[in-house]
Amino acid sequence: MKDEHRRDDEPSDWFTLDNAAKIYPAAHTDSKPQVFRLSVTLTSPIRVARLQDAAERMIVRCPYFRVHLKRGAFWYYLERCDALPLIEPLADEPVSGFAIRRTHDLLFRVLARDATVAIDFSHVLTDGHGAMRFLASIIAEYLRLCGEPIEADPWLLDPDERPAAEESEDAYRRYFRKRLSKPPELGPAYHVPGFPLPGYRVITGRLPVAEALATAKRYGATLTEYLTAAYIESVVERHRHQSESFIRPRKSVIRIEVPVNMRRLFPSRSMRNFSLFVSPEIDLALGEYTFDEIVKIVHHTMNVQLDPRQLLRQLGRNVAGELNPFVRVVPLFLKDVYLSYLHYRLGDRLYSGVISNLGRFSFPASVEKHVRSVGFTLGRNPVRKKDCAVVSHGNELSISIGSMITGRELESRFFRRLVEDGNAVTVSEVGG
Known part of the structure; x- marks a missing residue:
């Protein structure tokens, strides 16, 4: 049966890891989970049902994020999946660690409490720029579903728009030039001690x-x-x-x-x-x-x-x-x-x-007035x-x-x- 949340125009069922992401699955441990958190606190309490709808619409818009990590014979890769983000309670833990190798898990978690929305991202998936744009787009879609008039903006991803092919590219490969000299080797640095x-x-x-x-x-x-x-x-x-x-x-x-x-x-x-x-x-x-x-x-x-x-x-x-x-x-x-x-x-x-x-974590004016x-x-x-x-x-x-x-x-x-x-x-x- 076809997943009702999938688009008919979506690309292939798997993606290679970008050049930076290739090292993270091997380096991932429980004590070093390779994750980071972005959060936005609004001026009004979060309506979880509306946030759930917004997250689902945005993950369909971004098929390169609707993936889980798989082992191949020679490399890890990202396989498309039908999972949807489930809004979880935001605990006092500053950043959650999650197992990126669980077969059916997405590589990010959406959390909410009071007026705050947070997303914990695995670095396998994206960097700070991609994370900011994704979270800003979820916030904008959430406000729109709550009845707020939200203006279109190039920074925001439109859930009704087809994803551009360039959004899922490995930009490192695009700008790679052969036969350049290597950067200088660095020696070990001092680390702060402590209990x-x-x-x-x-x-x-x-x-x-x-x-x-x-x-x-x-x-x-x-x-x-x-x-x-x-x-x-x-x-x-x-x-x-x-x-x-x-x-x-x-x-x-x-x-x-x-x-x-x-x-x-x-x-x-x-x-x-x-x-x-x-x-x-x-x-x-x-x-x-x-x-x-x-x-x-x-x-x-x-x-x-x-x-x-x-x-x-x-x-x-x-x-x-x-x-x-x-x-x-x-x-x-x-x-x-x-x-x-x-x-x-x-x-x-x-x-x-x-x-x-x-x-700067920026938003269009129609969203900005709702962000604390x-x-x-x-x-x-x-x-x-x-x-x-x-x-x-x-x-x-x-x-x-x-x-x-x-x-x-x-x-x-x-x-x-x-x-x-x-x-x-x-x-x-x-x-x-």
Whole structure:
């Protein structure tokens, strides 16, 4: 029997994983679930039945998200399924971890409580850009089903519109160029030590965007550069305190992974992953740094690494590895072992933390008036232990630092820097 929720014009019954997604199934564990959360709080309580209808209409519009993960002989792939998202209660847990290999599960969860809608996404499915657009479209459709007049907008996905082929493309393949030199090899970085928490704690600071932008401008930096420098300074302080203890740190490099939305440099309408990274760092073996010096290093490093030619080297290395004839014929059970190791060697091991700044979470005016606030949280990572997620809406900047360890010294120093620079920060905490 034909599923009444399926469209007659939908594409094939399976999708390959995009280049970034290929590593996530192998790296996925219960303690490192490779998920992130986006949330929107409205001005009125959620009507769950209407939200359910909106989510169902939007998942039919986005067949590349209506999939579950399957094992092939050589690679994982995404198989189309008839599952529909079921609205679940939003608990106090900052980000839910879910088993991506369950045969009939979607790779995202929609949750609601009071006036808040949240979606937990597996990174196998999409990145922050695709997640923001999908959630914004669900919110707009929900409001329309509630009787609100919602204007059409290019940012919003129309549930009555056929999906564009480019939405499901692997944009990494599209921009891949052969025979580019590889980016420089990086050495291991310092990781903040600490005693493990039983759960996951998120400390969120909210402050006016205008104040934060003005502060960054005073330092001659962008907002992302300023926040990255503040985070590095906070890690430096933890390194200094540890250096004064009986267990001295073995690593002197503090390096932060800063995701880059590649669509800003290489046009693409892909709703799947299309992000790479820049990696500003300082080496404490060379001496001490003032905050102004850290800002300058971050600013100049990011300017160099954000050059499209530099990013293409990183993209080329990643895609060339996937296309390597030997790699392609290695059985999946062996790839799992290798890719898990690769994720550690080229990922977790190299970074003291992550700062992911999604930028402005925007809505058309007809939706905007119903939105009170937004949130963004990264999932757990037992190697880095702490990561930072940033998003803005209206004149509010939200900065959430997730932690798997008990100590709050890093978060305290980070937000103290913002306050010392004249920002009015309101701090809250969940989980733990």
